[in-house]
Amino acid sequence: MPKIVFVSSDGSEETVAVDAGTSIMSAAQQHGIEGIVADCGGSCSCATCHVYVEQELADRFDPVGQFEDELLDTTACERLCNSRLSCQLVMGDHVDGVRVEIPESQM
Amino acid sequence: MSGVVIVGACQAGLQAAVSLRELGYQEPIALVGDEPHLPYQRPPLSKGFITGQTTSEQLSLRVGSFFDDHDIDLVTGERVTGIDRSTQRAVTASGRELAFDHLVLAVGAAPRTLGVRGTDVAGVHDLRGLDDAEAIAAGLKEAHDVVVLGGGFIGLELAATAAGLGRSVTIVEATAGLMGRAVSPAIAATFLAQHRARGVDVRLGTSVVEVVHDGTRATGVRLSDGEVVAADLVIVGIGASPRTELATGLGLDVATGVLVDGFARTSDCRVLAAGDCAQHREINGTSLCVTSVQNAIDQAVVAARTIVGDLESPYAATPWFWSDQYDLKLQMAGLPQAYDHRVVRGDPASGAFSILYVRDDRLVWAESVSKPGDHVLSRRLITQGSAVDVALAGDPSVPLRDAVLATTTA
Ligand SMILES: Cc1cc2nc3c(=O)[nH]c(=O)nc-3n(C[C@H](O)[C@H](O)[C@H](O)COP(=O)(O)OP(=O)(O)OC[C@H]3O[C@@H](n4cnc5c(N)ncnc54)[C@H](O)[C@@H]3O)c2cc1C
Numbered sequence: 001m002p003k004i005v006f007v008s009s010d011g012s013e014e015t016v017a018v019d020a021g022t023s024i025m026s027a028a029q030q031h032g033i034e035g036i037v038a039d040c041g042g043s044c045s046c047a048t049c050h051v052y053v054e055q056e057l058a059d060r061f062d063p064v065g066q067f068e069d070e071l072l073d074t075t076a077c078e079r080l081c082n083s084r085l086s087c088q089l090v091m092g093d094h095v096d097g098v099r100v101e102i103p104e105s106q107m
Numbered sequence: 108m109s110g111v112v113i114v115g116a117c118q119a120g121l122q123a124a125v126s127l128r129e130l131g132y133q134e135p136i137a138l139v140g141d142e143p144h145l146p147y148q149r150p151p152l153s154k155g156f157i158t159g160q161t162t163s164e165q166l167s168l169r170v171g172s173f174f175d176d177h178d179i180d181l182v183t184g185e186r187v188t189g190i191d192r193s194t195q196r197a198v199t200a201s202g203r204e205l206a207f208d209h210l211v212l213a214v215g216a217a218p219r220t221l222g223v224r225g226t227d228v229a230g231v232h233d234l235r236g237l238d239d240a241e242a243i244a245a246g247l248k249e250a251h252d253v254v255v256l257g258g259g260f261i262g263l264e265l266a267a268t269a270a271g272l273g274r275s276v277t278i279v280e281a282t283a284g285l286m287g288r289a290v291s292p293a294i295a296a297t298f299l300a301q302h303r304a305r306g307v308d309v310r311l312g313t314s315v316v317e318v319v320h321d322g323t324r325a326t327g328v329r330l331s332d333g334e335v336v337a338a339d340l341v342i343v344g345i346g347a348s349p350r351t352e353l354a355t356g357l358g359l360d361v362a363t364g365v366l367v368d369g370f371a372r373t374s375d376c377r378v379l380a381a382g383d384c385a386q387h388r389e390i391n392g393t394s395l396c397v398t399s400v401q402n403a404i405d406q407a408v409v410a411a412r413t414i415v416g417d418l419e420s421p422y423a424a425t426p427w428f429w430s431d432q433y434d435l436k437l438q439m440a441g442l443p444q445a446y447d448h449r450v451v452r453g454d455p456a457s458g459a460f461s462i463l464y465v466r467d468d469r470l471v472w473a474e475s476v477s478k479p480g481d482h483v484l485s486r487r488l489i490t491q492g493s494a495v496d497v498a499l500a501g502d503p504s505v506p507l508r509d510a511v512l513a514t515t516t517a
């Protein structure tokens with residue numbers, strides 16, 4: 001099972017192992033990771049699942065889609081080049097161990 | 108202390124339990140649901156779940172271990188059948204008794220049934236829960252002709268999904284427009300055109316008088332004009348009614364839903380209600396049931412705060428909702444209401460645009476089609492009560508946040 005390392009805005013880390021095919025948002029929500037609000041439950045409608053993805057593995061996820069791109073322009077914390085909506089990041093062995101930073105705020 | 112008993116273990120019930128723990132509540136919490144599943148989200152049921160894009164595991168809102176870790180006593184597959192206010196106990200169908208200091212009703216809504224002949228044969232489904240969605244997904248694999256009764260959000264999403272799978276689809280809607288009072292006529296017309304353009308046969312102002320069958324399976328539906336439309340799968344999506352039986356049994360004030368104030372309190376302050384079963388005594392100047400994920404979550408958070416004694420801020424969330432049909436993303440912020448200016452932002456013919464409604468210079472309601480960025484900003488501007496420049500707001504080359512008038516704090 002591929003693993004995700006969540007790094008909270010205070011620097012603390014939590015590692016979660018999930019089934020391949022699970023989105024990073026779902027993994028966070030199901031395990032009660034704080035700071036990923038995910039109001040719309042992953043339908044790319046709300047922009048409250050914003051994360052910063054470890055640069056090295058960032059390119060291995062599917063590229064940013066049009067709706068995601070628009071939503072990333074509205075996030076509560078600044079959009080950086082490694083900003084993604086975690087509901088659009090699907091886990092698999094190719095991204096095992098990926099580190100994602102959770103921004104300070106989502107709303 | 109006996110703690111909290113939450114009846115209904117889905118979107119609102121789960122949120123109430125989670126929020127109570129987040130707020131430091133230390134007494135026992137029992138979260139009792141009659142479905143056999145872990146608390147799960149319903150929106151994908153009419154969307155990605157039917158096509159297999161979303162699996163049942165992915166619907167769960169929390170993993171099983173979360174409940175032990177947070178000392179939440181999750182009881183699944185148990186129906187609460189009675190509540191005694193004087194002894195403060197809830198009783199389940201299997202005879203289990205649960206004592207409470209506070210009770211949260213988060214029992215949701217039940218699908219409305221079609222009061223016509225023939226609905227009890229195979230091939231006729233309604234959609235509220237995971238088990239219904241599994242049955243519809245299985246039925247769709249074999250079906251050729253699908254009839255969807257009801258042109259509301261769920262019906263339209265299912266129609267879009269079925270059409271996307273190449274099925275022949277007919278939508279039968281009793282009123283003159285799609286999605287009822289939840290959207291403006293312009294948006295209803297946009298979606299009507301989209302469904303028709305994709306080959307869906309939409310019958311407005313038409314009702315079904317009978318499900319026609321061969322004794323065991325549905326073969327079609329007879330319409331109010333006498334025509335029989337062939338169907339091997341009939342999906343009934345004519346809305347849902349708040350479940351109010353427990354509240355009525357308790358003698359609480361009930362209208363369409365269980366009436367609650369801004370602190371999610373029913374007419375008995377030890378009993379709270381949240382989500383689809385509740386009716387706001389007052390929201391935007393009227394009394395209303397708001398049935399959405401947003402309302403379920405926000406009202407459950409308020410209920411949890413009330414239980415821990417925090418009565419600082421009543422429910423004030425900006426309502427919002429989304430519906431995915433085909434590749435179109437419909438999103439609403441605020442509730443339909445009176446306005447002075449209607450601003451169309453972007454070209455409706457392009458398939459991506461927003462309609463903004465302004466009253467007293469403030470944005471009060473917004474509808475977006477495939478413009479999620481506009482939607483999120485609209486929500487924010489509505490919540491902040493921002494004054495907007497109508498001309499700038501109507502110019503899609505100007506980011507919506509730049510249409511805010513400098514005199515406001517947004
Ligand atoms: C197919 C579908 C698609 C949807 N799509 C969207 C969407 O895109 N966006 C959106 O915002 N909203 C959507 N909704 C609405 C949203 O899912 C609901 O508003 C939300 O689930 C309400 O949460 P709730 O907890 O109040 O009720 P529910 O989720 O209905 O949960 C209530 C639970 O209580 C249980 N229960 C009832 N009585 C008892 C009892 N006596 N004892 C024990 N348990 C009991 C029920 O079985 C149920 O599990 C959709 C709904 C459906 C059905």
Ligand code: FES
Pocket residue numbers: 025038039040041042043044045046047048049071085086087088
């Ligand atoms: S969860 Fe809403 S956009 Fe990702």
